[in-house]
Amino acid sequence: MKKAELEKSQPMEKQILTEENTSPEELPKTKTPKTLPKVDIKNLLSNIILKFKNLKKPKPIVLITLTVSIILVFVAILLLSTRQPKPQPQTTVKIVIPTPSTPKDEELDNIKKEISIFSNELISLDSQLNSIEFPKIDLDINFD
Amino acid sequence: MDAYTGLSRVNQGAKIKLMPIYRLIVNSKLSIVKSIAVLLVLLAPLTFSSLISHHSSLVLGQSPLELSKENYSLQLTKLNDTHEAYITAKSNYLSFKSATAKNDAFIKTKEYLHQVDELLTLYLKLVRSFSDNANWQSSNFSKEEQNNIIQEESTFVSDHQAKIDKATTLEELTPLAKDLKTHLEESTNPRINKIIVTLDIVQTQSTSEKFNQLSARVNEFVASRIKADNKSLLINWQSETANIKEKTQNNLNLVLQSFTKIKDDRNNLYQAAQTLKVNKQAKDELKKSKDLFEEMLKVI
Secondary structure (H helix, E strand, O other), X not given: OOHHHHHHOOHHHHHHHHHHHOOOOOOOOOOOOOOOOOOOHHHHHHHHHHHHHOOOOXXXXXXXXXXXXXXXXXXXXXXXXXXXXOOOOOOOOOOOOOOOOOOOOHHHHHHHHHHHHHHHHHHOOOOOOHXXXXXXXXXXXXXX | OOOOOOOOXXXXXXXXXXXXXXXXXXXXXXXXXHHHHHHHHHHHHHHHHHHHHHHHHHHHHOOHHHHHHHHHHHHHHHHHXXXXXXXXXXXXXXXXOOHHHHHHHHHHHHHHHHHHHHHHHHHHHHHHHHHHXXXXXXXXXXXXXXXXXXXXXXXXXXXXXXXXXXXXXXXXXXXXXXXXXXXXXXXXXXXXXXXXXXXXXHXXXXXXXXXXXXXXXXXXXXXXXOOHHHHHHHHHHHHHHHHHHHHHHHHHHHHHHHHHOOOOOHHHHXXXXXXXXHHHHHHHHHHOHHHHHHHHHHHO
């Protein structure tokens, strides 16, 4: 295509024409998305176990690991137990009773309490001194 | 290889005896065994600490009286054990008459007599705790007087224990045991019996006083609130409480008369028992008021 024809054509046509004229080498390369390499967890675990088995002294390592984990868990439990729960804001629901509330009879409550204490005293009246009977002791010590 | 321990049969016999649990944990391929071991190790200090705090709270929560009761009870068990050991040692000595058997009899008898004094000390402390716990305000009996008697007896027992501890031969122990027996029969036992009767009376007097106060209060309260229909019920209740009050007081007077006859000698057991019997009648009279109070409150 001649240059004069290209200059005369419309912008969209221009673009099509330039694309047709350019060689494939000149075209910009599009980026393909990178994919992560697949990890075989089973293989990884078996490798770790294998490496662990090949260690010269596995038992002390097991013991150290256990001890450290025990200490960590114990400290965590202690921290959890010492942490006091935050006081939650109390959601008080006010119940409005239409009828007038009856006043608490304190005098009656006090008398009931006193009667209860006295009744308990009456119940334990006999059992109190039962446990202090004089002990029977063998003091006939002779070797004849 | 053993499936559970992970040890070869050759090793098993020799090594498993040394540290079987350690080997079981370390050698085991079963992760569950290790997990259980870890859990147990974790739970042990927690359980231990909770047990200690629980036990300490129990000990701290005990009253002096309850503590005295517990100490005395434990000492009774200990004394029974030393008594059995003394009986066995005595039997061996009487059978063989050897120096070794005599020495063993001496050690066991000395230990037994030491524990007897320990028991008596704890027993006297228990009586003292009861005395401290009693309400003496409603009574004419003197708390100090009773406590002085207890102190005198305690001093005798501790002196006797010191003598037992100093003894070096079997021959010394027999007269020391005899001394203690005589003192217990002629002094400690009758005096403490009298104190027990005193404590029983003091308790009844205190309860009687409380009954009088409470019945007066209930009477006043009920009279101000009772409906006119129930007036006769109140009058009958009043007569019933007055009856209890009168009978209790009569019994208490008889108790005090009987108490004066109790002497501080070995023959006071019968009189002490008679006094306790009359005192029980006073207690039984007071017990009738329990239902009476509750009944009256229901009427209001």
